[in-house]
Amino acid sequence: MKFVILFLYILSQIAVGIIGMKRTKNLNDFLLAGRNMGPWMSAFAYGTAYFSAVIFIGYAGKIGWNFGLSGLWIAVGNSFLGGYLAWKVLAKPTKEITQKLNVRTLPELLAARYNSPFYRIFSALIIFIFLVPYSASVYMGLSYLFESVFNIDYQLALIIMAGLTAFYLILGGYFAVSLSDFIQGIIMFVGSIIMIFSITSHPNVGGILTGIERLYKINPKLVSPIGPPGFWPLFFLVVLTSLGPWGLPQMVHKFYSIKDERSIKPATVITTVFSFVISFTAYFIGSMTRLFFNSIPLEGGKPNPDLMIPKIIQMAMPEAIAAIILALVISASMSTLSSLVLISSSAVSVDLIEGLGIKLKSKAKVFLMRVFCLIFIGISLIIAIFKPSIIITLMAISWGTVAGTFLSPYLFGLFCKDTTKLGAWAGSIAGLSISLGLSIIYKSDSAKIPMFGSLAMIVPLAVVPIVSKIERLFSSKPLAIHLPEIEETLSNE
Template sequence: MKYVFIAAYFLIMLVIGLISMRKISSVNDFFLGGRKIGPWMSAFAYGTTYFSAVIFIGYAGRIGWGFGLSAIWIGIGNALLGSLAAWLVLAKKTREVTHRLNISTMPEFFEKRYGSKTLKILSALIIFIFLVPYSASVYQGLTYLFEAVFHVPFTYGILAMALLTAVYLTLGGYVATATNDFVQGIIMLMGTIVMVAFVLLNPHVGGLSSGLEKLAHIDSRLVAPVGPGGFSALMSLVILTSIGSWGLPQMIHKFYTIKDDEAVKRATIISTAFALIVAGGAYFIGAFGRLFLNNQIPINAATGKPDMDMIMPIVAMKAFPDWLLGLLAILILSASMSTLASLVLVSSSAISMDLLREIKPGIKNSTETLIMRLLCLIFIIASVVIATNRQTVILSLMSFSWGTVSGSFLAPYFYGLYWKRTTRSGAFAGFISGFATSVILALVFKFNAGMAPQLGAISMAVSMIAVPTVSLLTQDVPDAHKSFVKGVAEEL
């Protein structure tokens, strides 16, 4: 039965890609869906991009093990800060500014807001370079699951996922991605609810009250408001995975494409509910991982070392019947395919729309679309190469890349959107301080997976302080961009 589910899913994705291909007539259609995406598709696109195999395989298992039930706070933070607050604060303003100034990408926003091609090129390079390891972490999470459930060799699993992503994305672009996101979002919601029920009813847990007693017997802190991992580590995870999403280009991209303000209001509610169910459910399941593994971290046969990324696949094998394993595989595949598609689109646009236009301003629309499709393939190949290195931990890949990108972009984007006094020098200070903090600390702590969330949170905080500090000391907003600043000021 599980093979039937997977085959049906693959077929649906390919059909959507072929149908969507007919709607692509320009690079704007390929990347933005013509800016006509409705509330349900926009909300589900945001949610399915937000949550991937990284949360179900890497985060839920590892953090649930380390923090117990208090890991659910991260899911709540993702819903209230990463979704509700993000939509309330950023969505309407982003849509208005990007429509008014015909902005298609985050690097283009930085260029038009601060009058700097250097900022545009710098941000485009950061996107393309640092979203590759993030994409690789998603591929790794997928293949851990497929290796456990379908006994597919690790490398073959990665190649199969890469091929599926490449085919439907290069055919249909964002039109295919948004349509697939809606289908995938429904699967994720249903799958999460069913998975929670089966985990609680499994004899290893024996119901909620019994499960809590068993966790408390192992360590009373596993059922406390703050788990064994400690308050600072927990808050760092909440900040990185919630506020950090505000500075990720693949998340902000969803605000460019939504059709009107009414759609923004409805999408805000839908997106928040989606995050609460999916993220809250994933961390809830992960908290009971110790009960399925006799409180022993599994050993990876390939490396001979303890591997927390194997926790959730083993829980799935023990808790779910064959048909539900198929549904679980589709759930995680759905979450990951959407995230991968968004990462690939945003990263490819950084080169084709932001760098290539600078080199060759008069490039034809059809040529640019073709180049973007080719860049999608190159990005996927690069991600696969990194993902095949099994010594790399999923959580490390995701956290360091997420922290570096958010640390670089969050402050210049947020202040540039809302504070008319933000200067070009302030934006540069935010870029450099956030990027440097993330990279230097990662090197100092030798890319320690346990430190990744704290380092990402620190880099964002440093950048948020640097931008207003330097802006108040400088005056360099070009006259050519007064209309932009005026537009921001009138709406404050």
């Protein structure tokens, strides 16, 4: 049954790639699907890119084990701040300004907004360098599941997933990604509901209320509003995972391609519901891990967080249910991978190449995009094979660094026309320095990484306006950007 599900899934993705190839004729099609995506496909593309295998394989296990039910605050933050408010605040102005300026990527938008060509080159390098380990973390999380549930060799599983991602993305571009995300989103949504029911009905849990009672007996703090690690660790996890999407290029990209303003409202609702169901499922199941492993010593008396959920699936679910859950996690991973690969390859083949003044024809750009998709997948694959660190640390550092670099310049660029180029640069450098600097100083301490990433996003929110204000006060030159399209868009907000 498990192999039948896997085979059908692979066939569906091959079909998606072929369909997408027929719809992809130029660079605009490859990157943005012609800016013609409806609300359902846009919302599912956002939601499936948001939640990858890491949330089920790494985050759910570790956070649920440590925080208990208080980890559900992360689900609230993900759905409200990362889902609803992100679409409510960012979607319309981003759609308008990118269409008026005819920009296709976040580096291109920042370079145009701040009249700084080098910003595009800098942004492209940040994206390519730091999304590689993020992508590797997704591969690693998915392969852990393959190894546990399918008994397929870790490296073989990596190669299968990398090959499948390369096939449908390189053929069909963003349309294939969005169509695949829609299919995968349905699988994730249905699979999450089945997963909740399966886990809560298992004898180790005995239903939701009984499960909560059993957690209370293990440790009363596991069912309290704030789990054993305390308020601040939980707060930083909520900020990292919920505010992060506001500054991640692969998430912002979904706003560029939505068809029209009327599609934004339904997409907002769909994204919010989807985000809540997926994140609630992951963190609630994570909170139940103590009921399965608390009396079973694993790896020196403590379970490996990356393997807890795969082991629960293996030991607690019938084969048919396990196959559905497997499809859920594969879907979560493949959708995130394709978004990461698309954005990272565009950073080099579009932003870096054009930023350096190299002019290519449209067909040559599309070909280059496809080549760099392969390169990016290959590099991520190599990192995942060598497993330099646990997947949670890899993802958290990448997530916090990229979001910290871009969030403030992007946000103030949309809503504050007095933001200066120096202010934007100061914000990006501050976010990058905080995330990387603290990670190096504390030797990538996984317990502190969420705090570093959160600070990298929060501090630049003050740095950008303060530096812009100081520059305006002490500069005798006019600092406002006077591109008519930008001025018109900002004045309408």
